[in-house]
Amino acid sequence: MNPLQRLHEAGQSIWVDFLRRTFLTSGELSRLTREDAVSGITSNPTIFRRAVAESVDYEQPIQQLVEHGSRDPREIFYQMALADIRAAAEVLRPVYVQTKGHDGFVSFELEPRLAHDTPGSVSVARHLAEHIDKPNVMIKVPGTSEGILAVEELTAAGVNVNITLLFSVATYEDVAEAYLAGLEHRLAAGQELERVASVASFFVSRVDSAIDGLLPEGSPLRGQVAIANAKQAYQRFLTVFSGARWDRLARAGARVQRPLWASTGTKNPAYSDVRYVEELIGPSTVNTMPLSTLDAFRDHGCVRPLTVLADLDEAEAVFLLLREHGIDLEDVAAGLLADGLAGFAADMEELLAAIAAKVKPARLRGQNTPTNLGVLAPTVAKRLDDAARNETASRIWSRDHTVWKPDATEISDRLGWLGLPETMPERTGELQAFVRQVRADGFTQALLLGMGGSSLAPEVYRRVLGVAPGGVDLTILDSTHPRAIAAVERSRDLEHTLVVVSSKSGGTVETLCHCDYFFAKTGRGEQFVAITDPGSPLEALARRRGFRAVFLNPPDVGGRYSALSVFGLLPAALIGADVAAILEAGAEMACACDRYVAGSENPGLWLGALMGEAARAGRDKLTLILAADLAPFGAWAEQLVAESTGKEGTGIVPVVDEELGGVGSYGPDRLFVALGDVDGLSDLAAAGHPVARLRVSGPERLGAEFFRWEFATAVAGHVLGVNPFDQPNVAEAKKAALHILKERRLDDDPGLDDLNGPLGSLGRGDYVALLAYIDPTPANTDRLQRIRLAIRDRKHVATTLGFGPRYLHSTGQLHKGGPDSGLFIQVVDETCELDLPIPGRPFSFGELLAAQVLGDQLALRRLGRRVARTTLRALEEATL
Numbered sequence: 001m002n003p004l005q006r007l008h009e010a011g012q013s014i015w016v017d018f019l020r021r022t023f024l025t026s027g028e029l030s031r032l033t034r035e036d037a038v039s040g041i042t043s044n045p046t047i048f049r050r051a052v053a054e055s056v057d058y059e060q061p062i063q064q065l066v067e068h069g070s071r072d073p074r075e076i077f078y079q080m081a082l083a084d085i086r087a088a089a090e091v092l093r094p095v096y097v098q099t100k101g102h103d104g105f106v107s108f109e110l111e112p113r114l115a116h117d118t119p120g121s122v123s124v125a126r127h128l129a130e131h132i133d134k135p136n137v138m139i140k141v142p143g144t145s146e147g148i149l150a151v152e153e154l155t156a157a158g159v160n161v162n163i164t165l166l167f168s169v170a171t172y173e174d175v176a177e178a179y180l181a182g183l184e185h186r187l188a189a190g191q192e193l194e195r196v197a198s199v200a201s202f203f204v205s206r207v208d209s210a211i212d213g214l215l216p217e218g219s220p221l222r223g224q225v226a227i228a229n230a231k232q233a234y235q236r237f238l239t240v241f242s243g244a245r246w247d248r249l250a251r252a253g254a255r256v257q258r259p260l261w262a263s264t265g266t267k268n269p270a271y272s273d274v275r276y277v278e279e280l281i282g283p284s285t286v287n288t289m290p291l292s293t294l295d296a297f298r299d300h301g302c303v304r305p306l307t308v309l310a311d312l313d314e315a316e317a318v319f320l321l322l323r324e325h326g327i328d329l330e331d332v333a334a335g336l337l338a339d340g341l342a343g344f345a346a347d348m349e350e351l352l353a354a355i356a357a358k359v360k361p362a363r364l365r366g367q368n369t370p371t372n373l374g375v376l377a378p379t380v381a382k383r384l385d386d387a388a389r390n391e392t393a394s395r396i397w398s399r400d401h402t403v404w405k406p407d408a409t410e411i412s413d414r415l416g417w418l419g420l421p422e423t424m425p426e427r428t429g430e431l432q433a434f435v436r437q438v439r440a441d442g443f444t445q446a447l448l449l450g451m452g453g454s455s456l457a458p459e460v461y462r463r464v465l466g467v468a469p470g471g472v473d474l475t476i477l478d479s480t481h482p483r484a485i486a487a488v489e490r491s492r493d494l495e496h497t498l499v500v501v502s503s504k505s506g507g508t509v510e511t512l513c514h515c516d517y518f519f520a521k522t523g524r525g526e527q528f529v530a531i532t533d534p535g536s537p538l539e540a541l542a543r544r545r546g547f548r549a550v551f552l553n554p555p556d557v558g559g560r561y562s563a564l565s566v567f568g569l570l571p572a573a574l575i576g577a578d579v580a581a582i583l584e585a586g587a588e589m590a591c592a593c594d595r596y597v598a599g600s601e602n603p604g605l606w607l608g609a610l611m612g613e614a615a616r617a618g619r620d621k622l623t624l625i626l627a628a629d630l631a632p633f634g635a636w637a638e639q640l641v642a643e644s645t646g647k648e649g650t651g652i653v654p655v656v657d658e659e660l661g662g663v664g665s666y667g668p669d670r671l672f673v674a675l676g677d678v679d680g681l682s683d684l685a686a687a688g689h690p691v692a693r694l695r696v697s698g699p700e701r702l703g704a705e706f707f708r709w710e711f712a713t714a715v716a717g718h719v720l721g722v723n724p725f726d727q728p729n730v731a732e733a734k735k736a737a738l739h740i741l742k743e744r745r746l747d748d749d750p751g752l753d754d755l756n757g758p759l760g761s762l763g764r765g766d767y768v769a770l771l772a773y774i775d776p777t778p779a780n781t782d783r784l785q786r787i788r789l790a791i792r793d794r795k796h797v798a799t800t801l802g803f804g805p806r807y808l809h810s811t812g813q814l815h816k817g818g819p820d821s822g823l824f825i826q827v828v829d830e831t832c833e834l835d836l837p838i839p840g841r842p843f844s845f846g847e848l849l850a851a852q853v854l855g856d857q858l859a860l861r862r863l864g865r866r867v868a869r870t871t872l873r874a875l876e877e878a879t880l
């Protein structure tokens, strides 16, 4: 038995808080009923908005309805939604029959505009119930005072009701009373009671989100109130549904109105992702879970029966303490109800707008327009067929580590990126409020300190989107070159600069050194903010130094997969970007890549199959040709692909920012992927190079591209048989550099190399990586770019360019763990007169950089890779 089945055994019904057409038609819901004891479905305007706006499922139904003369978005919505509700009711009918009408329900919510209209609610709900005409359907009515009056009337009329948006125990009691009163009317009228069912949807995690924000940092009450509140509601349930009044109804066949725990997806990454399930287990209850919570519980949920009855004294104590803090739970509940209604109303509007937009031609079809896959076409097609047969996409979404490796290590706890488009919208308000405060406190600039996955997405946002009105000007520092640090320092008005220290592990040496350096300059904690994982050394440091804020990211999101998490979105919010729109685009792509979307219709699956199969066929140089407005995206994709796939002697070598050349410049080891509007690829396609074009409608679609490439990279990892979420060889260079610093071995410098030998060794399928440990100025970059093009055109090999130490956190893994086809040319300063001390450390930035040059060289040499060290001038002489 899996944990979900055990939960069912413990007396709790498992419903899913999700609905979408292909979820029904693909057989996924019926599979969940068979394998995971799922026995119900809940829907709401948000779920329908997502289903319609962010998936391709409804394109065809909309077109068909339009062809049959429907134009009105509301009418189209009801046609489609009610068809889904009926279909879901059919799938769940066996459960309903087997449980003799106890379980197997699907819920459909009244439109939010009826929330304060009792007669309107009653008449629409009755009409819907008649029209749907299925015994196992519930109509959702909100727990407003007008809604509660409607519950009584509807129950009396024999309509099954699910009362939603309940946050307070007092309101819950009114709801239970309304249900009893409705049943009593029926009894008095001599009508049967047995076929009337009801649930009371008590919201859980939203209560913690609201209360936690009112409590002081570190308060032990944080994260305690929602569960205590739900436990109290359960106590009221036990009282109301017992005793003489209830017994009379029960004897006549009445069913209890079961408490249903809703809002059970964890919002705060510091809390367990199954907390709102594990703590509320008890008989006669329902838990409706988002798919991510369902997957998490199946994976690691722990079933302790009757937790809903445990620790009641503690729950009491929580309420006492809450009152001592001056927090009135009833006020909070009223606020949550108002917010919940407003949220649903906004989603309903958006849903109708999305339908209106789709009445025009479908938007999501044709994400991939492969111009010429040439020799790769059959293998990619076969791979997609295999993926459909093996349910690869579905298994990825179920977070099944065996897609990659039999061992779950560094896989199961690295798949959180899949859920970010769904979970992060909850946090946009928090990010925006933070930025407003930052602005109000006079900060006009921001400086982000971070490496690799902690800095590359912010850089893409900044360079692609610019700074919007109301945003702060953000600069990213990921170089330890003393001149680069000095230049950043000079360019900032430090007093008005917010410093964002960004590190998942919280232990990255470059980031911590930068942090110490700037902290010593300003000495003001309120100028600093940290983004990190819960419990990291950086979190501790930030709290010790009194940082203005610490943003904790979900720990199951790896650095290079974090663009749509706080690591990407806080910097995006700082520059004034529309974070909600970024996530919306991400969600749209996530839906396009969903578990039911097969073959080339699934943009992430398709791209991953292409990249992986190309590499297997020797075309492992993934050459990205980016439209000018998306150019900065390349460095982010480079890290994602290189660090994810470059291991175990295989991998994909991303080639970015290599200017497009003539057909003769390229060997048969290339796959070209164009992003956005780019010209000049037809000759390459005509010459037999595989060329794929990805359509991107504009920079505002960045959120979609981040997700597409993450999904594709996960798929490519699967095709290559590697774990795309670890970076096993990164530590080698790190360790070597730290050892050199510790032992003060900087003088064991092997000196510069003659380049003729290494350059002469280049052959077919090789690549040259220029690793520049010099000041990353535009002028130096231009000189290095000229050199790489000369090497490419003369030697017909792919070239890459990275600045140290930044590339160590990007392509460094591939260099050491990937295919042995690289020639690594370290480019170092002839002299550097400037050095900067690092406060509190026995080495300077100049020494750190020097140790990193030597450390990486040592790590590469130990693996038998070709490495040479030179200066920019000597390299120019040897190549131009």
Ligand SMILES: O=P(O)(O)OC[C@H]1O[C@](O)(CO)[C@@H](O)[C@@H]1O
Pocket: 451, 452, 453, 454, 502, 503, 504, 505, 506, 507, 508, 511, 559, 560, 643, 727, 730, 808, 809, 810
């Ligand atoms: O966010 P952190 O933990 O500072 O790590 C930064 C980068 O360093 C790496 O761990 C590699 O060194 C990357 O995977 C990561 O993106």
